[in-house]
């Protein structure tokens with residue numbers, strides 16, 4: 001807002017482009033002026049943004065295509081990385097403002113953030129997540145009586161695991177639908193309370209069973225440990241945990257509140273140490289190579305995997321040298 005306000009250019013579109021050229025990082029913007037609707041996506045395309053149209057002829061911008069379905073709009077196209085669109089009485093005008101940067105779509109959108117009924121850059125989130133479950137089953141080869149998910153974000157991958165392995169998928173954990181995402185809670189105390197309020201095991205389903213449990217990720221490990229204990233308390237004979245992402249060993253500098261590095265369990269523990277920490281009988285994380293197979297509609301090299309491999313796509317000398325992802329904010333406060 002500050003950059004747009006301070007630009008010396010005349011037209012609003014020029015002021016915005018002026019500003020966007022000064023910004024590095026992940027963003028999608030939607031802006032309304034008195035007579036224009038404006039959308040812009042960052043040059044690397046970290047986050048999704050798409051354009052739709054209603055039957056009445058109104059244009060809609062949405063961060064996910066499922067948002068278009070909700071208002072009865074038809075999907076028209078994705079906004080391209082480094083593109084700004086201006087919608088006015090005459091229709092949609094496209095203004096590419098950065099074309100050369102290497103693309104780096106966030107792979108975590110497909111693992112966890114986006115809704116499965118969305119399609120981003122031509123890749124169905126559901127299909128990617130289902131495939132993660134299938135590849136996970138091929139990699140882990142765990143034998144069990146039932147496959148369950150940590151609802152809801154682990155469910156699509158769990159159905160993929162069941163499909164590939166032939167082991168039935170059942171609902172072993174029930175989610176309280178009025179609780180938000182636990183790892184986004186700001187403090188550990190709030191996250192602990194949220195897990196208890198959020199999930200409960202169904203004893204009649206898991207008792208005496210060897211349970212394969214699929215979840216999308218392990219961030220700090222505390223939630224996973226609680227769920228494993230919950231299943232054992234409900235009588236599960238063994239708990240084999242399958243994670244439809246590689247271990248998160250590095251923080252995200254592109255807008256996702258995953259944690260600072262020292263809080264990420266995979267930053268300091270091996271897979272075996274994590275297994276021990278959460279108390280599971282076995283543990284397998286999807287490999288990065290396996291993950292790449294699951295987003296087959298996209299060019300795997302045009303994606304960001306930095307929270308798994310530390311290959312941060314924006315290398316401009318301003319990336320923090322230490323582990324503290326809040327270093328930018330701290331600098332700013334000074």
Ligand code: SF4
Nearest residue numbers: 106108252304306307
């Ligand atoms: S670091 Fe991870 S969460 Fe952040 S943009 Fe890259 S893939 Fe997405």
